[in-house]
Amino acid sequence: MRQAVTTAPGVMTVHEVDEPVCPPGRIRIGVEIVGLCGSDYHLFSGAHPYARFPQTQGHEFSGRVLEVGPGYVGPVAAGDRVVVEPFVECGTCVACRAGRSNCCSTLQVMGGHISGALAEQVVVPAEHVYQAGALAADIAALVEPISIGMQAVRRGQVTSEDRVVVLGAGPVGLAATLSAADIGAQVLVVDRVASRLENARNLGAERVVDNSRVDVRAAVAEWTAGDGAGVVVEATGVPALVRESFELVCASGRIVVVGISGAEASIPVIEFSRKEVSVYGSRNSVGLFPDAIDLVERNAARLAPLITHRFELDRVGEAIAFALNNPDQVEKVVIEIGGNP
Ligand SMILES: [Zn+2]
Ligand SMILES: [Zn+2]
Numbered sequence: 001m002r003q004a005v006t007t008a009p010g011v012m013t014v015h016e017v018d019e020p021v022c023p024p025g026r027i028r029i030g031v032e033i034v035g036l037c038g039s040d041y042h043l044f045s046g047a048h049p050y051a052r053f054p055q056t057q058g059h060e061f062s063g064r065v066l067e068v069g070p071g072y073v074g075p076v077a078a079g080d081r082v083v084v085e086p087f088v089e090c091g092t093c094v095a096c097r098a099g100r101s102n103c104c105s106t107l108q109v110m111g112g113h114i115s116g117a118l119a120e121q122v123v124v125p126a127e128h129v130y131q132a133g134a135l136a137a138d139i140a141a142l143v144e145p146i147s148i149g150m151q152a153v154r155r156g157q158v159t160s161e162d163r164v165v166v167l168g169a170g171p172v173g174l175a176a177t178l179s180a181a182d183i184g185a186q187v188l189v190v191d192r193v194a195s196r197l198e199n200a201r202n203l204g205a206e207r208v209v210d211n212s213r214v215d216v217r218a219a220v221a222e223w224t225a226g227d228g229a230g231v232v233v234e235a236t237g238v239p240a241l242v243r244e245s246f247e248l249v250c251a252s253g254r255i256v257v258v259g260i261s262g263a264e265a266s267i268p269v270i271e272f273s274r275k276e277v278s279v280y281g282s283r284n285s286v287g288l289f290p291d292a293i294d295l296v297e298r299n300a301a302r303l304a305p306l307i308t309h310r311f312e313l314d315r316v317g318e319a320i321a322f323a324l325n326n327p328d329q330v331e332k333v334v335i336e337i338g339g340n341p
Contacts, residue, residue, distance in 0.1 A: 003119035004316050007054045009046030012317035020123040027076060027126045028067040029084070032137035034117045034335040035060035035307075036319060037145060037171055039260065043112060044320045049262045050112040057316075058117035058335070059086035059110045062132060062140035069126065076129050083135075083143040085128040085289055086110035086117070102151070102286035109284070118316055120338055130289045138307055138334055139300050140293075145332075146303075147285035147292035149175020149235070152258040153183070154288070155280040156231040160184030165220055165229040165248050166205075169196035171332055172258055173235035174306065178203040180233075182295060188223055190216055193328050202302055220248045228253060228275075237261035251275040258282040309333040 001019050006012045022028040040057050042048035065080045076082060088108045089101035096104050110116040110124070132140040149172050158164055162185045166173045169191035180187050181204025188207040189200035197208040209219045220229055228250035234242050237259030245255045246267060255277055272279070285292070296303060308331045311319035316335055323330045 001120035002313055003056055004058075004313055005054050005056055006044055009051075009053070010044065012044065012057075012320070014314045014316075017119075020121055022067045022069045022123055024069045024071050025126055026069040026123045027065055027072070027082075027129045028069075028121060028123045029063040029082060029129070030066045030121055031061055031063040031117050031119060031337045032081075033062050033141040034058040034337060035141040035145065036316075036323065036333045036335065040111065041320055041324050044317075045324070047262075048112070049260075050109070052113075055111070056115040056118055057111040058119075059112070060141050060144040061086070061117035061122075062135070062137045062143075063117075063122070063338075065129070066121065072126055074126060076126070076131060081132045081135065081137065081140060082129050083132045083140050083289065083293065084124050084130070085285070086124075086144060087128070087284060088114060088125055100286055102284035107284075118313065118335060118337075120313075130293060133293060133297060135293070135297060135300065139296060139303060141334055142303055142306065142332070143289065143292045143296050145171045146175045146178070146296055147288045148172050148258065148282075149177070150179040150288050150292055150295065151285035152176045152233050152235070152256045152282040153179040155282040156233060156254045156256040158183055158185050158231050162186070162230040163188070163224050164231045164233060165190065166200070166233045166235060167241045167245065168234070168236035168259060169193070169200045169208075170235065171306065173233070174199055174203055176233045176235055176258070177205050178299060178303075179295065180231075181205070185231075188220065188229070195328065196331070199306060199331060202305070203299070216244065217247055224250065230254065231256065233258060235259050237263075239263050239265035243267055246271040246275070246277065249275065249277055252277075254278045254280065256280045256282050306331045307334055311335055313337050
């Protein structure tokens with residue numbers, strides 16, 4: 001089978017390798033669609049904190065089940081279209097024991113720590129495989145990023161009573177927007193790219209703010225009658241916006257940081273107590289794939305325009321370079337590997 005390997009920063013080649021075997025407890029999947037995201041771009045360039053080489057990238061994917069491992073008892077059968085929680089947890093650390101395997105202390109994420117989905121076949125833990133129902137392969141590949149935004153919204157305990165500010169309208173910010181709006185919250189989304197703000201509107205944002213032209217603090221103050229937002233979801237990883245979250249949130253409010261960066265944010269210590277804010281980190285998702293599949297199914301038509309570019313497996317390096325060089329044009333790039341979308 002063919003497998004893409006990032007051999008060094010900025011260098012990806014496609015190799016012919018043996019088909020993987022499927023031991024007990026695992027499921028072998030023929031990959032159909034792999035979505036690329038910001039972390040893939042940073043892993044590719046070597047800038048991501050988890051970057052290592054050589055590595056097969058890819059963690060957002062859909063496919064068809066080719067084989068279930070011996071002794072498997074569960075709903076998934078050969079031929080099913082499935083989506084996969086793309087990590088392997090230890091099962092025994094403090095986070096795993098608390099039911100939060102998404103932040104396992106030795107978490108191994110596909111495409112980062114362990115081999116990912118940019119290949120014709122992958123073998124994954126059976127308990128992380130979910131039937132994708134009637135979803136098309138390309139839309140099904142959006143389930144994982146949608147689950148990331150959903151996790152951030154759950155971490156922030158968003159309710160229908162909340163006014164939520166989402167910083168960043170990339171795929172995760174948009175997923176948080178859709179997820180919060182689906183709960184019934186009112187959502188204001190901040191970005192500096194007009195097409196992304198248009199996507200945010202289409203996915204349920206009540207208000208959008210272009211922070212290259214508009215003062216965000218004033219806009220949020222006006223939107224909340226001076227209170228500030230009940231919840232701020234920081235989905236950029238930009239230190240200045242992590243800092244800004246403390247200005248935008250209301251007294252007693254919640255901040256959820258889901259954006260990723262190795263950079264340091266500088267925050268006056270008094271900001272934690274001044275408004276008695278609750279600050280949450282959010283990583284991957286846990287237990288949310290069934291809800292994420294449902295959310296994607298109900299919004300498939302609205303989500304389809306987020307897939308802006310398609311490439312084949314032997315052009316992944318080119319796809320990533322294109323995305324890095326054209327951030328204003330690219331929302332979601334997908335790699336078409338096999339099957340019939
Ligand atoms: Zn991703
Ligand atoms: Zn663990």
